[in-house]
Amino acid sequence: MAVAAAPDHLFHLRNNFYLGSFQAAINNSDLPNLSPDDAVERDCLVYRSYIALGSYQLVINEIDSAAATPLQAVKLLALYLSNPHDKESTIASLKEWLADPAIGSNALLRLIAGIVFMHEEDYIEALKHTNAGGTMELHALNVQIFIKMHRSDYAERQLRVMQQIDEDHTLTQLANAWLNLAVGGSKIQEAYLIFQDFSEKYPMTGLILNGKAVCCIHMGNFDEAETLLLEALNKDAKDPETLSNLVVCGLHLGKSSSRYLSQLKLTHPEHILVKRASSAEDSFERAVQSVA
Template sequence: MAAPDHLFNLRNNFYLGAYQAAINNSDLPNLSPDDAIERDSIVFRSYIALGSYQLAISEIDSSAPTPLQAVKLLALYLSDPSNKESTIASLQEWLSDPAIGNNPTLRLIAGIIFMHEQDYNEALKHTNAGGTMELHALNVQIFLKMHRSDYAERQLRVMQQIDEDHTLTQLANAWLNLAVGGSKIQEAYLIFQDFSEKYPMTSLILNGRAVCCMHMGNFDEAETLLLEALNKDAKDPETLANLVVCNLHLGKPTSRFLSQLKLSHPDHMLVKRISTAEENFDRAVQSVA
């Protein structure tokens, strides 16, 4: 008989974006040393997801195990743009160390950081071998960013063979359905709907449902879901970006949400696209002035 998975609820909270719940319910008794390290990794990654980078940086010291050191690198990378080059240099150094370079958490963090850098080939170098459900799920995300839904689908099939009902398999399936579009949007919506019936509502679940609604042209329902998500986390970049898009379709003002997004997440893709469009427009106006 398989041993009970003491970390199931903790992982699930993290995967579904219930970061505070993951932190609050992390005091688990009788964990093996490996489980305790994984527990700590998830807790610190939850703090990072909530923007508490400094907490992870200050609490993880140089004697901590490799997975925690990798999580600290992610916090350093995200906390300060001027840190990025030195953080990536440290990451490359660790990845080339035969003793720790193959650690799944280190490879996962490498994939996340290089995906942020939009260096997808470098990300895949470290994630493509898989080994954990999180690595497979990250591969799906990377392939979708590369507009290679065919490769993402292959990766999803691997996940379905390992565990069809796993939360990450269901999420990856929803992401792929959204990318493929058409009749698949309804399938993605049903996955997020199922999550919202089984688990407490999070910004991630609400945004998933809202994006499906927007694809199906139901902008009023999408707006309701996104405002609920905003109540849960007023600084969530995806909620703010989706509200900008949703309000454009509804003919409502977008300036407040866009200003919040620019202030809290100046590197967000939507902010960059809008500023590029504004610069192009200004140049065009000057050329005919």
């Protein structure tokens, strides 16, 4: 007789987090009868949701030095993101922990390492810690890293691993959509259908709206993309992906997007679009000076 699988008490909490319903993840986290390991995972998801909402200091203040390793890793991520001008000490602490045989192999610590080094655009270092996999989140992060490295062949291999583990998993579906967007062409429509499916099953989030909008931009449907992005902006006026996608959309529609770019510069000065815009402005200034 088959043994029934134990109920997954954290399924909805994880799903909310993966799809960008961060406040819902926080609000619905009071779950009874959790095992000690599940309680730690629950707390990690809640604190990571606070990080996603920009509440770094709350996370730093609430996680003390006696907390479990995964929670300490989450606190490190909050420290890293809260102070962009002093990343070195956080990265030094991270490397120290990764080198510790007792905790270095912890899956969440490796995931946070992957996220931090991906932020640093040090993809080889990120893969040192994530490539072994072990959790669906690590596999999904590998897909993201390989896409950043323009290695869609390796990303596809990771996606196949995820599909073999659980084809219907939210992260498998998301990774599939990311890869389809990276490959482009006829795959864009497939990516759109994945985000459309999410929007029918779950409450609409900025992540889902941006996913659909980027597909529309690729397909040349800029009016629909703008509508979706303005809906996303109503949910979070400071979301960097929404603002940067609105800048791109505005350029294609012949509309001024300077306000969105100004907001992006103010709230996310390290964003790649801000850096590229600044670099283009500098190049233009130099060109003007050279002919003046």
